[in-house]
Amino acid sequence: MKTITITTVPGFDEWREASRRCIAERIRPEHLIWQNSHSVQNELFSSDAEPCRSKIPRKMPQSKLSIPKSTLMLLKYALCHNDENRFALCYRVLWRVVYENKQLIQIKTDDDVIQLFAMAKAVKRDAYKMSAFLRFREISLEGQEHFVAWYEPEHFSLEIKLNFFQTRFKNMRWSILTPYRAAHWDTETLVLEDNPDSSVVPDHDRIENYWLTYYANIFNPARIKTSAMLNQMPKKYWKNMPETTLIDDMIKQSDTRTRKMISDCKTN
């Protein structure tokens, strides 16, 4: 038995490095125990377990370790899942792809493949929701516009979406804070900060009222479909979306508003 401890979150790079070596050494998945230290600070307390970042040559025999880019992407997504078993599962899949069946990923009915896809899908959805539901608020920092957002992803989705935010808001200064990590962008450089202080997040924004006005008025009270809304925007996302404070009243008043429209027509 060999134990590998991953010390960072989500831990993709560490996992990849360790996996490269273990695959090359032909260590079977069942002979490996994957651990990860629970929080980012735990890195300071070294355990007895063998650290996986030893000085191994980066270049390994390519023939055995080349896997399709799409598979690597799939593993990358799955490794951003918050499930502690992700490292073991991904290694098992990698092992099987390398030594058992190159086409494994195509077999969508294989239990490991199903689990891998399910985890990747959960992360993808979580990351998508982050790009959709995150809200920036404007502050003035050193005399310049700076946009700050607080978001609580379910998985390690910040890593997945960094590129999206850097591209879309390239010429904007912004900070995205999550419970485990913050990303700060000054139009040129990205700085990551672990365990950020959430008290710097502003509680209002000069434009927010316009957004609430828009949200309340673009809604058609004659077509209430709350379940469709909740399907796409479950309540767990609501707390950081300012417009959701309006929803209860919008639903309550919808019936009266619709009936009024119809009765107004009749009296015309």
Place this chain on the structure above:
Amino acid sequence: MHDRLIQKLEILSDAAKYDASCASGSAGKRQAGKTEKVGIGSLTGGSGICHSFTPDGRCVSLLKILMTNYCIYDCHYCINRVSSNVQRARFTVKETVELTLNFYKRNYIEGLFLSSGIVGSPDITMESMVRIAKSLRIDHGFKGYIHLKTIPNASPELQAEAGLYADRLSINVEMPTQSSLNKYAPEKDLSDIHRSMNTLKEKIAEHKVDKTFSGKRPPRFAPGGQSTQMIIGADGSNDKTILGTSVKLYSEQKLRRVYYSAFSPIPDASEVLPLKPAPLVREHRLYQADWLLRFYGFGLDEILEDDMLDMDYDPKLSWALRNRHMFPIDLNKADKQMLLRVPGLGARTVQKILSIRRNTKLNWIDLTKMRLPLKKLKPFITVGDYFPDIHLLDSNNFELQFKQPKQFELFGA
């Protein structure tokens, strides 16, 4: 910005909500260059992001507003017709541009969907709309999504300019026939609308070429194509007429999307209109039928047995119930076209089945692992270790098992 602007926003977003479209995708990818020091936004490719959802189940993806709700036309179904008593307002070019940018910077939206009542003349209106799009693109380097509702009678030059800045252009046909238009939108002419669509279609095709002879790439022209909307249930048109019109629009005008909007009562409505909203299930069935026509290889005459779609069963199931002799289908052998016709199998599932089949044979357990709607599928398919009871398909009241309390997904995106 001050309170007067809040008031305008109230009026001009309220007036825009009857447009079903909120799509912000299918215009390809776009982003600011690495060295560009101004500019904001990106198109991610794929189908755009829904930044919020309202209690009507609709996605909020774009800032969907009218430039103005003043209008010289008198279309009965429209809340902004000249004879309506609604409050009027008008955004300036600058206000619209700033609102869009301010919303975008806060990650509220993917871009702008701008429509307008007709003020002065079609050309005057269209010219202001183009100025808004142009200012966003040129002055502010805006790379987000822009959808412009073009004004049917505006000059071809203005429409051509609109296409240079917009990702999508649309003109609403509103009613499937000229006779309905005559009754409900007396100033609108179907052949004018088609002429405008045709101009845009040709422009879009011209700009699609990868490179011209001189080796230069032509500028982008409405890369997201054209779309339109029909109001359902305000006039007497049946589903056959409506879908027939859609088929023509898709094939002749190369439209990307036709939206169906169930008529719903509007404030201060004209008395020519029905008082009751059209059932949402009809709108839903039309979207399903539209999907079958575009992505599942169905023909119009296969989907419609008579003039109206079946409200109890979705159109694919309804077709299968009428063609039971073609079932059950062997999922391990049937070709793609036939798989697409099996009730309960979507296009993505079919793709998955085909890819699994290349490596291994499908058994019942695999279907459960794929989380398919087994109850619906069961009578229509066979796999390696499963064959349905041969009498099942022919049993009395077979179809009743599929009737269920209605739940609707969102198809309007």
